[in-house]
Amino acid sequence: MYRSRLRLALGVVLVLVTTACGSSTNGNTSSSTIQGMIKTITPGVLTIATYGSALPLMKVGPGANEIGGLSGGWANAFAQDFGLQVKLFQTTFSSTLLAVQQGKADLGEPVYYNPTRAKTYYYTYPVDLESLVVFTKKSFSYSGPSSLQGHKVATVTGYVWTPYFQKFFGSNLQLYTTQADAATAFKNGQAEAYLDADLNYFNAPLSLSTDISLHPVASGDFGIPADIIANESYWIVNCNEKALANAMNLERDNLEASGKWKTILAQDGAPAGTPQSSPPLMTPAEGC
């Protein structure tokens, strides 16, 4: 009873918000689901493109269509309230972006914001805040970006930082398709540094390894501007599916108001001591 009332309330608010934003819900590849308010690619199914686990942000698995972590908890609550079944489209980071762009997935696992992406994707509220760090072995003498020149460095293809790294490191940059591959190569010693978000320290294969050092990145390091060193991660939807993003935001507001977000934070699955952050519930400058 409560759930059906909640669905109705969310639906009504969604219509108002969507109308107020002047957004269109072009359903070129979609079919109607709950009360015709939000549309998903497959009726009754919320297809989520994922690029792997990164706790506390996202946990993929253990089941084929199971997700956890902060963003997983949010999406699961949304799917439950709207009577949708979660289905994962597990792929690489860059293919996650394409899957959402091309209408193969309703939602893309949270990614960072940049103005170019904002022309292609509509962003939800942020899930968490992450910072770029340099991972090195403790035996490596790191004294800033210049100390990495001439050394092999690993990162992941498709990141907002990657073009800056390519300019800075040239042929010494090793690009991997997944975080797990890049971190494994770093751990194996195939790269002397690994450039990625701080939360990777808490995930396999690094898994709080005691022989690894994390070095913060300052504004201008590697030529990266200050505004993309620390990034909030946002769910992304196709520009034509703004209503879905708005419904996700309403769900998030509801989770906050009902206190359920605290439960999701407590059950994020990350190792004890993993820092958590809940940025203000605001959408970035949308470019769709």
Added chain:
Amino acid sequence: MSELAGWLAILVAGLVVTIELAAWTLVLSIALSSLIAMMSISPLAPLRGFARLYVDVFRSIPILALAISVYYGLGETLTSLGITPFGTAVGVLTVIESAYLAELYRGSLESIRRAQWDAASSVGLGWLATVRHVILPQSLPPAIPVTLNMAIAIIKDSSLVSLIAVSEITLVANQLIAETFKPIQVYGLVAILYLLLILPLSQASRLIEIAVARRLGIRPRTDEERAMRRLSAVGDVKAG
């Protein structure tokens, strides 16, 4: 237009890596597969057995599975030996492609009639001398086009090693797509660059076949002669 030029510059840099990768792989594959093919027609049973085993094993393993398991599974060993992702890719591609090429070379060697071996033996030539002076000169021309076909296969297979951080054209294209969100356009350019690389190779394959045949005093068959030969072979089978 400037955007296209920028993309091309990035993709061509990746294509250069692809060419280097394919060139190293081809050279090493020719050497290794020649050895395996010679073993496979050797009079010594253990050598024949080893060649058979090599071909069976490495034709059964997918390139991707071998590349990932070697690169990530033996990561620390590779690092201690100073082997780069590029070196790992060349090694993995070489062992797999050699298995296929060795079979093609074996077929080429075995296509020489038994009478030739007997004739060489009757004039006192040993196995090695027979191979060197009688068999190889005749089996070389048909081996050249198959080698160039393998070169084309190697160029295309090399895209698989993008997963072990070799910045060949596919990996570079994926990064470009992640920045531009224009997969059709980027992959379209990649396809054009592959075509520009592979079409001349196909043509070169024909020209080299003719040139080598002329040098060896063998007139390459025309398409018409090939068709007639096929027909007569069918007729022989039916008559038999």
